[in-house]
Amino acid sequence: YFSEQQIVDWMIQILLALKKIHAKNIIHRDVKLGNIFLTKDQTAKLGDFGSAIQLSRQDKKINSKAGTRVYKSPEMLKIAIYELCRKQRPYHGANDAEMLQSIEEGHITRIPTQYTDGLWKLIKKMLNKNPKKRPSA
Secondary structure, rough: OOOOOHHHHHHHHHHHHHHHHHHHHHHHHOOOHHHHHOOOOOOEEEOOOOOEEEEOOOOOOOOOOOHHHOOOOOHHHHHHHHHHHHOOOOOOOOHHHHHHHHHHOOOHHHHHOOOHHHHHHHHHHOOEEEHOOOOOO
């Protein structure tokens, strides 16, 4: 398992990348471990902007569908953090319908006890289905 400090460092680096692209009205739309790359010095970089879009100033919401099913909002970066801690996804399904049902039910297994309760509470807060109750980039 990765150390909690390493996971937090990577989370901060990706959040800063998201903040930077959001300031330019760019929405990545496919944040997942497969699109987070590590440099030789273990710095996390966000890549694969193939699903990204740039919003005009008037755009309030996105109507098109893009991204990888399990990582769609509200999950995105939160799922990647959970995967770093547990080495598996919090939601499971043999197909899209089962995956969506698992996401709707929202039952996830606690991360290993080597991680603090604070990190677990943050992950649970980030996975909250109510957007008003979860932190955002």
